[in-house]
Amino acid sequence: MAISQKQSHAFQLFDAANGKDPNIEIYKGEEFPKELLYSLRMTDMLTRFAPNASEVLQLAARCQHICRWEIPRENYEMDRVGYLKWREELKKFHAQKAAKLLSRVGYDQDVIKEVEFLLLKKKLKKNAETQTLEDVVCLVFLQYYFEPFIKKHSEEKLLDILQKTWRKMSSQGQMAALELSISGKGKELITKAIADGAE
The missing domain is CATH 1.10.472 (Cyclin A; domain 1)
Structure with a gap:
């Protein structure tokens, strides 16, 4: 850009x-x-x-x-x-x-x-640019800051964090999240979080 x-x-x-x-x-x-x-x-x-x-x-x-x-x-x-x-x-x-x-x-x-x-973060889910900013926030969190959480929290807590993060994202953001370069454990938790109720 x-x-x-x-x-x-x-x-x-x-x-x-x-x-x-x-x-x-x-x-x-x-x-x-x-x-x-x-x-x-x-x-x-x-x-x-x-x-x-x-x-x-x-x-x-x-x-x-x-x-x-x-x-x-x-x-x-x-x-x-x-x-x-x-x-x-x-x-x-x-x-x-x-x-x-x-x-x-x-x-x-x-x-x-x-x-x-x-x-x-006004009009999240309604304003395209607000949503894009939130998607980027979530992607940065998942890419760089989620891994340390894995060592500190229970699986129940991690799944809750992931589900809340997932619900904030657009479908495009969710697709991008699935393509991030993260650990096998991180991907496993994301897959489980989605299956357990993240929309």
Whole structure:
């Protein structure tokens, strides 16, 4: 996907912000700030899944988790209600952070509002770009972050996670998920999750 000079500048600001993440992830022997690596994975997955994605969608994908570490999960009750509250606060936080940086770059309010709309996941299953962003989020999770869950959680918990993930995805996203390069155990769990009730 070709990108404009303005978009390139926005990516630079997003990456600089995420580059401050104190949490480090090692990937292929190299250290990355965790959210910077996540943002690069989002852009890469979007390019593969939706090569003709709009500029707005490309921007939203790159800043999906911008400065996420500033609102830690531990600040909320460690139950379902606390988790959902944390997720809602994060979406608003990401949208506000992105809006400020996009304004600095010189994007007009229409573009900024569209990026905020996507980051807030409005009209999921009804808006094509919101759905594409959610598909990419799910694909990145399955490709890069599900494997560590296998070692930490029971099969029952893993199947629940997979079924919830599967229901968020479009049929195209689900097809792409089945083609991901993941472990045999991961594929086995996905197959079982689908058979056990994911639609």
